Amino acid sequence: MSQNIYDRSEFFEGYSRLGRSVQGLDGAAEWPALRALLPELGGRRVVDLGCGFGWFCRHAREAGAASVLGLDLSENMLARARVDTADPAITYARADLETLNLPEGGFDFAYSSLTLHYVEALARLFGVVHRALAPGGAFLFSAEHPIFTAPSAPGWSVDPAGRKVWPVDGYLEEGPRRTDWLTKGVIKQHRSIGTYLNLLIAQGFGIAHVQEWGPSDAQIAEKPVLADERLRPAFLLVAARRN
């Protein structure tokens, strides 16, 4: 059973106040990059692993998806997601990605936003997703970037020349990282980019695109605080295909 931080009231209240929770996809700075990697969704059967408040599920339907299954561990998030739509082609269900099963060939596109760095049994999950996709199906996910998850003390520091730097250690020591984010003791799974990609390849996926996300010049002009996010990538975006 996964750690269910989103159903802790302290975490859920903090998370609900984030830009991405209030404004939806447009409140997530990496959304334009993810959107650019989406396949054509018209008529497709979509599954969203870690759907949260359901923003992407509703987007997929607006983009013409035939059906969308949104999965999440958090009852709180699913409850709000259900309130926010009456679309009968969107189904929300509670699921633990550590033990998930999906119908074979039941989907054309699998999506996951900032969820997989919580999953311990990632090889298993990639296998489940691969089998759940019809041949030619696509898988797009974002996760916290390994440079972001690696450090024993994640946070900016200033070097002797006054430059802001991100102090990397432990990069090749994969495994749990305990951090305080909105609540104490959030457990994330650190793994290298190589591991993410090799696990996909081992399950039969072809790698289509790998993006280490940073804000565009236009995004920085609009919101200057984002400039730091070019010093080290916070997010890893991967597009893969079922061959």
Next chain:
Amino acid sequence: MSQNIYDRSEFFEGYSRLGRSVQGLDGAAEWPALRALLPELGGRRVVDLGCGFGWFCRHAREAGAASVLGLDLSENMLARARVDTADPAITYARADLETLNLPEGGFDFAYSSLTLHYVEALARLFGVVHRALAPGGAFLFSAEHPIFTAPSAPGWSVDPAGRKVWPVDGYLEEGPRRTDWLTKGVIKQHRSIGTYLNLLIAQGFGIAHVQEWGPSDAQIAEKPVLADERLRPAFLLVAARRN
């Protein structure tokens, strides 16, 4: 024309004293990992981009390669490589990887060790390599890892808790990095892992394996100073296939 640091006497003398220059492949800590990613070489036509002293070219022939073409920009290195073998199936030639041309379909395997981070026109070179490989051909390379090349001040520092850390900045600012290594003003090209992989994919390669290299426990036991190399990866190893 590329910067030809290997033909500066100061650099060449320093480089010639490194373990990997004196002991050959076994003097390079990442060699066991690279070797594990090699395809079967028996009967194959091999090209080595940045062959240096020719250690890999000779290895490929010992492993049964039908022919080996070793390419390097450095006259110094090619001169020593030529002295070290009389094998008529090994050819050494001077080449600038920025402007290289290779015969189409002329090779079954392309290899490059710690050279591509010097190459500016990498998309062009990946295209040349792709066309030079017969269908099903393989490409294996190592390069300095982007975490290693990114910083404006590359070098270990110590955090307030006394931990050794690698201060990352500039990760998403791709382009030249000027460093002092064996000689002053060595120019390297920093690019993200995503860029390396997407350039390969754009040229038609399939990604077969991505390894962010660190020493094994056995290597650290034998040479404890290597332990730091697990804090942040120094090398990126990529295996790709011509589809």
